[in-house]
Amino acid sequence: MRFLDSYNKLTRSEVGILLFLLLSTYRICLLPAILSEAAGESAFYVVLAGLGIDVVVCFAALLVASQGGVEALSMPRPVKRALGGVFALYFLFKTLVRTYEVVHYCVGDLFEQATPMLLVVVFVITAGLVASKGFAGIARTGIMILLITVFLVGFAAFYAGFCGYGYNLWVLLRPHDVGKGLLYSSLWLGDGAVLAFADTRTTVKPRSQFAWGALAVAVVLVGMCFFYLNFIYTYGSAGRYVQYAFVRMLTNGDPEELGAVDWPIMLIWLMSVPLHLASQFYAGSEGVRLLLSRREHGGFIYLAGFAVAVVVAYYFLFADKDGFAALYRTDALSYVLLGLLGVVVLLGAVALRRRPKEQANER
Amino acid sequence: MREQIKRQLQYDFGQSFDLIVVPAVVCGHDALYAYLAGLSDRNLLEQGLLIPLAAAPCCAIDTQTLAGNARSSAPLKALADIAEAEQAIANGEVVLWVEDAFFSFLLPQFDKRAVAEPPTSAVIKGPREGFGEDIGQNVTLLRRRVKDKCLVVKHLTVGRVTHTAVAVCFLSTIADSHVVDEVVRRIEAIDIDGVVDSAYVGQLITDNPNSIFTQFSTAEKPDIVTAKILEGRVAVLVDGSPMVITLPCLLIEGFQDSEDYYRGNKRTTFLRVIRLIGILLAVLLPAAYVAVQEYHYQVLPLKFLVTVVNATNGVPFSPTIEMFIVLILFEILNEASVRMPKYVGMALSIVGAVVLGETAVNAGLLSSPAVLVMALSAIGLYTTPEHIGSLGLLRFVFLVMAGLFGFVGLLICTLVMVCYVVTLTNYGAAYAGPIAPFVAVDAKDTFVKASLDKMTTRPFSIPNRNHVRMRRRDKR
Structure with missing residues (x-):
């Protein structure tokens, strides 16, 4: 008697928690657009456009998921195989860069004693173990972790007193360099694309896609506000200069302006x-x-193959970390990444086109 | 022929002194009664069977004749051969051989413990009855609480040598038939020489026998088992054990107590949150203390840090080793005090707490924060007795990981442990349900407990065929 009959099948609460995890975890990477002048002083519009892309990709992925995922879409086999290859490369690259950024940040600012390679291996093994349980396992782990952290830390404590939160707001309304900001952010957008491989046929009704999309936007906004307010609360006016290590890399910010966010957060x-x-x-x-x-x-x-690929690629790329950082910040790659998000949207359109036919057949 | 049967029985029972073989006459035919002394009622045998059957007129022998002439309503059964007869004798039945045929009568009589409050589940409010070792008595205790024909008790036997009676109890209108069939199938598949306690059966029929977490719930009180049966679970009673197993088992059951349902929901919610904080303290506090001391002292506020540094100054061990020693000492004391007789155990506790703890701190071998952390962890551990075994082990794993990798180790360990828990299944139910996967309808009896009038449905996290528990009526 197995409960996880299908690794890809998700319930509504699991879709919700996955959306939260996917759209909030790295969403703080858009914060430099607010906190740093390096991304241009068009922060507000960059964030807005980024959110727009996220929401569209999310809708598309959810539409695909509601049809059973990419695998279940009726397409010629060669096209499917090509899509599989493209997505495999895309997510491999994304995993690699995200691991790289987190490890870089941890070694630089949090756990100075740790070596990068050790952290990579630890993160990859953990992620691999969790991933081996499929989307359902990841989502359920997320629910439990959320429960633990809520009880463990008690978020309310961080909001005991807000002060000086208006100081940084002035940078929000300067609409310059929106395109540049978006390009720099391209790697951090479209995380909802992952859900295109999920299967929500039995649990999420097609008409509730937009509700999920709205929820995703709300989650992203709340998450960003949460981190933003925490920054301000922690550092007050100094928050303007506080940047994450990986954020600095992303935005070519000044690495000398070192800051650390609140530990519990x-x-x-x-x-x-x-x-x-x-x-x-x-x-x-x-x-x-x-x-x-x-x-x-x-x-x-x-x-295991995927994990080995990540670690090996990391090993070779990290040897030339400046070169690697320069590689994934090139304009060309940013266009490619944005283009791949377009593929997800295209798949969403395919799913949307197929849906009315099926519904007509059902009638 | 009678002598031959007698010799055969005595030989097969190894000339056991408690095997009583009585030659007699039944309805004019030569007969033989055989039973084990102490397991059957001798008076009933004489008054109900021996005398009336000896006086009965000569006639053909069958179960109807025997039942008609006997002065006893004891269950009567025809047996196929001598092997079956010997098994019946071993089971405590009286066997009658007559006219080359074997019959058995059930005339049980043996001492059993009276129904009393179980020491492991003492309550302030609520029923105080507890199960005993006799399976018949235990089934009766359940029957007295569930007076309905839908309470089904399936009888099985486990153990090639012990032939232990096992009863599978469930409500036929509520329990999921797949779960019942699976429980019965797994019990029937057990091929073991003997079963001494219900834990044997529990371990042999779980989905994940190697799991560190409890995979089957045990209860020693009929009110708890009744409540679980009413939720659609299946109870397994084993002769000789006062511990009744209930399946499927969920992680959340460890946080629930029978008294939770006899007191107000707000107080219960508060206590459940306290239990959750308790286990988080139990597992994470020693590891977090070590991680902070070894790697991340900057997370402590300055005043706090100064106090800790002053207290730990001069301790010859690293924080990890120190905490490891303190936890091992606690486990040794705990094990010794549990094994010792009650009064010696109390003395041992005093020695452990006062002499060992205080002296070690005064001598500078251990720091007082480490002892304090251990004490908090130990207290937290006992808030959920169901999970003491698993959490007690887990805190060592967390400690080692925190000692090696600091907070990273702690986080990774937490994630892996949680991921493992959420993917466990137990008879078709998700072990971490109704939290992960989250079942909103069942959330009313998790860490937050709703009032009884809100609990209108049975748990959806447990497979069952009827989810309606209560129909709400308008309050007047």
Whole structure:
């Protein structure tokens, strides 16, 4: 008697928690657009446009999921295999960069004693273990972690007194360099694309897609406000200069202006990182499965291969970390990444086109 | 022929002194009664069977004749051969051999413990009855609480040598038939020489026998088992054990107590949150203390840090080793005090707490914060007795990971542990349900407990065929 009959099938609460994990964990990477002048002083519009892209990708992914995922869409097999390959590469790259950024940040600001390679291995193994349980396992772990962190930390304590929160608001309304800001952010957008591999046919009704999308936007906004307010509360006016290590890299910010966020917040955030990585990881392995046209879930085989690929790629790329950072910040790559998000939207359109036919047949 | 049967029985029972074989006459035929002394009522045998059957007129022997002439309503059964007869004798029945046929009568008589309050589940408010070792008595205790024909008791036997009676109890209108069938199938599949306690059966029929977490709930009180049966669970009673197993088992059951349902919902909610904080303290506090001391002292406010540094100054061990020693000492004291007789155990506790703890701190071998952390962790552990075993082990794992990797180790360990828990299943139910997967309808009896009038449905987290528990009526 197995409960996890399908690794991809998700209930409504699981879709909700996955949305939260996917859209909130790295959403703080858009904060530099607010807090830093390096991304241009068009922060507000960059964030707004980024959110728009996120919401569209999220809608599309949810539409695909409501039809059973990419695998269930009726398309010629070669197209599916090609899509599998593209997605596998996309999520591999994304996992790699995200791992790189987190490790860089941890070594630089949180756990100075740790070595980067050790942290990479620890993160990849953890994410791989969680990913081996599929989307359902990741989502359920997320629910439990959320419960633990709520009780463990008591968020209310951080909001005991707000002061000086208006100081940074002035940078919000300067509409310059929106395009540049978006390009720099391209790697951090469209995390909801992962859900294109999920299967919500039995649990989420097609008409509730937009409700989920609205929820996603709300979650993202609340998450961003939460971190923003925490910044301000922690550092007051100095918050303007506070940047994450990976945020600095992303925005070419000044690495000398070192700051650290409140510890408990970072610990909570760190709990969600492996789960986020795990979902990218699992989506990547699903891409591989699609590429190989396998029906059964590969489980550890695909995931182990994927994990090894991440670690090996990391090892070679991290040797030249400046070069690597420069690579994934190039304009060309940013266009490619944005283009891949367009593929997800296209799949969403395919799912949307297919839906009325099916409904007509059902009638 | 009679002598041959007698010799055969005595030989097969190894000339056991408690095997009583009585030659007799039944309805004019030579006969033989055989039973084990102490397991059958001798008076009933004489008055109900021996005398009336000896006086009965000569006639053909069958169960109807025997039942008609006997002065006893004891269950009567025809047996196929001598092997079956021997098994019946071993089961405590009286076997009658007559006219080359074997019959058995159930005339049980043996001492059993009276119904009393179980020491492991003492309550301030609520029923005080507890199960005993006799399976018949235990089934009766359940029957007295569920006076309905839908309470089904399936009888099984486990153990090649012990032939232990096992009863599977469930409500036929509520319990999921797949779960019942699966429980029965797994019990029937047990091929073991003997079963001494219900824990044997529990361990042999769980989905995840190697799991660190409790995979089957046990209860020693009929009110608890009744409540669980009413939720759609299946109870397994084993002869000789006062512990009744209930399946499927969920993680959340460890946080629930029978008294929770006899007191106000607000107080219960508060206590459940306290229990959750208790286990978080039990598992995470020693590890977090070590991680902070070893790697992340900057997270402590300055005043707090100064106090801790002053207290730990001069301790010859690293924080990890120190905490490890303190926890191991606690486990040793705990084990010794549980094993010792009651009064010696109390003395041992005093020695452990006062002499060992205080002297070690005064001598500078251990720091007082470490002892305090251990004490808080130990107290937290006992808020959920169901999970003491698993959490007691887990805190060592967390401690080692925190000692090696600091907060990263702690976070990773938490994630892996949680991921493991959420993917466990137990007879078709998610072990971490109704939290993960989250079942909103069942959330009313998790860490937050709703009032009884809100609990209109049975848990959806447990497979059952009837989810309506209560129909609400307008309050007047």
